[in-house]
Amino acid sequence: MSIKIISDSACDLPEEIIKENDIEVVPFHVLFGDDDYLDRETIWPEELYKKMRQGFMPKTSQVTPKQFVDVFTKHVKEGRQCLYIAFSSKMSGTCEAGILAAQHVKSTYPGSVIEVIDTEGGALAQGLAVYAAAKMAQEEKPINEIVEEITLQSQHTEHIFSVDDLEYLFRGGRVNRISSFVGGILNIKPILHVKEGRMIPIEKVRGKTKAIKRIVEIMEERGEDLRNQIIAINHADDMESALRLKELIVERFGTQNFIINTVGCVLGSHIGIGGVAAFFLNKEYYKLKSLK
Numbered sequence: 609m610s611i612k613i614i615s616d617s618a619c620d621l622p623e624e625i626i627k628e629n630d631i632e633v634v635p636f637h638v639l640f641g642d643d644d645y646l647d648r649e650t651i652w653p654e655e656l657y658k659k660m661r662q663g664f665m666p667k668t669s670q671v672t673p674k675q676f677v678d679v680f681t682k683h684v685k686e687g688r689q690c691l692y693i694a695f696s697s698k699m700s701g702t703c704e705a706g707i708l709a710a711q712h713v714k715s716t717y718p719g720s721v722i723e724v725i726d727t728e729g730g731a732l733a734q735g736l737a738v739y740a741a742a743k744m745a746q747e748e749k750p751i752n753e754i755v756e757e758i759t760l761q762s763q764h765t766e767h768i769f770s771v772d773d774l775e776y777l778f779r780g781g782r783v784n785r786i787s788s789f790v791g792g793i794l795n796i797k798p799i800l801h802v803k804e805g806r807m808i809p810i811e812k813v814r815g816k817t818k819a820i821k822r823i824v825e826i827m828e829e830r831g832e833d834l835r836n837q838i839i840a841i842n843h844a845d846d847m848e849s850a851l852r853l854k855e856l857i858v859e860r861f862g863t864q865n866f867i868i869n870t871v872g873c874v875l876g877s878h879i880g881i882g883g884v885a886a887f888f889l890n891k892e893y894y895k896l897k898s899l900k
Contacts, residue, residue: 611745611754612688613738614679616671616702617647618695618874620842621735622867629742634679636702637669638873644669645873653870657845657881666877670702676709680722684713689721689751693738693758695874697726698805723755727762728805731875732840732867733887737762739838739867764893767802768826770819772844772882799823816882820849823886824856832891834861844871844883853884 614632615621626633635646640659645651647668656666676692683690692710694703703726710722727734737758744754797819798809813819827834839857843850850868857863870876871883 610688611751612683612690613742613745614683614690614692615734615738616695616706617872618700618702618730619693619735619738620731620869620872620875621738622869623648625735625739625867629739629746631738631742632679632683634671634675636671636700636874638877639667639669640664647873651873653845653872653876656873656876660876660881666873668874668877670700671705673705673709673712676706677712680709680713680720681716684717684720684722690723691741691745691751691754691758692722692724693734693741693762694724694726695730695734696728696802696805698728699730699807700874721751723751725755725758725762726805727765729762729765729767729802731767731842731871731885731887732869733762733765733767733802735867735869736765736838736840736887760893760896761889764890764896766827766830766888766890767807767885768799768823768830768887769801769842769879769883769885770797770799770813770816770823771879772797772816772846773880799826801826816849816884820853820856820884823853823884824860827857827886827888828860830890831861831888832894834888835863837863837888838865838867839863840867840869840887842869842871842883842885842887844876844879844881846882846884849882849884853886857886 617635635649638645692706697703706724714720741758796812799811800809841850
């Protein structure tokens with residue numbers, strides 16, 4: 609029985625990877641006033657950032673249980689097992705919507721197999737998990753083996769990123785108004801990571817150049833075998849910074865394989881324009897793998 613890999617649009621995978629690996633992406637809703645768009649279907653990141661530069665402030669709404677019921681039902685009827693790899697449950701109700709939908713479909717179609725993994729992350733950290741799962745499915749690995757491996761990877765994928773404008777973090781309640789105001793004047797760039805499914809500031813530097821260099825330093829502190837990993841880089845409408853980050857990673861670690869893409873509408877709505885991020889497996893992942 610074939611396995612269908614499913615994710616939501618927070619995964620930020622490039623469209624060519626989605627198509628080449630037969631991944632289904634269920635869209636979040638993006639709201640501009642009364643206008644409701646479907647992420648990556650009726651609005652794309654380029655349009656989102658254009659509207660944000662014009663002063664419009666977007667909001668996002670989670671994927672609904674009905675969306676998941678429709679997707680799961682379609683594939684179950686075609687005789688497939690389903691694996692949904694979800695955006696962090698600490699940042700959205702989308703994972704819970706997927707769990708509820710899976711329960712409903714499994715009760716409607718006894719014997720159907722639908723698994724849900726909470727990645728406790730998002731953007732291309734989630735995307736790396738989805739991509740790895742798709743490759744394992746193509747190799748005809750059983751679903752329980754895929755779930756075990758992708759859960760481990762998700763628990764040990766580092767999210768290290770910097771944002772350009774503290775105003776968006778202020779509006780999201782992650783920094784206070786004084787920090788936002790002073791940070792803007794002093795060109796302060798916070799460095800953040802994701803811990804237990806939530807975005808957490810860990811330090812501050814002055815200027816984007818130093819922020820990018822610091823991301824690479826943290827990669828060296830936390831990562832292992834970075835030369836042979838697929839390193840993912842996200843940018844919030846700032847390809848120049850993404851390419852500079854890639855250049856420094858290649859210089860430092862000799863990495864050859866990258867996935868680079870724009871931060872999508874889901875996280876772009878909340879971190880603002882100009883952020884850059886790196887995602888990679890940490891030392892603990894390799895330690896645990898060596899024990900198996």
